[in-house]
Amino acid sequence: MIFSKIRDPRLITVRRGGTLQDADHHLLAIWAAECAQHVLHFFEQVQPDDDRPRWAIEQAHAWVRGEVSMTQARTAAGHAMGAARALRGPAREAAYAAGQAAAVAHVAAHELGAAAYAIRAARAAAPKAERLEAGRLECQWQRAQLPDEIRDLVLDDQRLRNEYCWFVFDC
Numbered sequence: 001m002i003f004s005k006i007r008d009p010r011l012i013t014v015r016r017g018g019t020l021q022d023a024d025h026h027l028l029a030i031w032a033a034e035c036a037q038h039v040l041h042f043f044e045q046v047q048p049d050d051d052r053p054r055w056a057i058e059q060a061h062a063w064v065r066g067e068v069s070m071t072q073a074r075t076a077a078g079h080a081m082g083a084a085r086a087l088r089g090p091a092r093e094a095a096y097a098a099g100q101a102a103a104v105a106h107v108a109a110h111e112l113g114a115a116a117y118a119i120r121a122a123r124a125a126a127p128k129a130e131r132l133e134a135g136r137l138e139c140q141w142q143r144a145q146l147p148d149e150i151r152d153l154v155l156d157d158q159r160l161r162n163e164y165c166w167f168v169f170d171c
Helices: 022-046 052-064 070-085 089-103 108-125 128-145 148-165
Strands: none
Touching: 022 052, 022 089, 022 108, 022 128, 022 148, 052 070, 052 089, 070 089, 089 108, 108 128, 108 148
């Protein structure tokens, strides 16, 4: 569950009645894909022959470049999440991160889902005593990747939806 009951108009495109411009929507998708890519190895170590999460990340980038439709990216998102369902631990979280990244093409607010699942993957991959620190480091790495144009928006979104995202953005 990554969505609050009230949707932030800053994360809704202007075509749907919000204030999000296409350029910033694209930056959100790129950042979400980077977050997912950073932990993708956790999935690929467990499922080396399953390319659904990698494909979802590629579709997020392709959507930004105008090479695929929103529907194609969203479909890839669903397949990546399907790859996650039978798994546990960091592999599952990494596949969900990839699915959320591709879903940004459909709903920009999925950007936080990609980041949150990536943090959960990093936590799950660490020894128990080091999990919170691993999550904190992943969160800090993600923030360092934020483009200036969307930095304030994402940081505010993290603050507003942190409780819906398992409080992973306390970094």
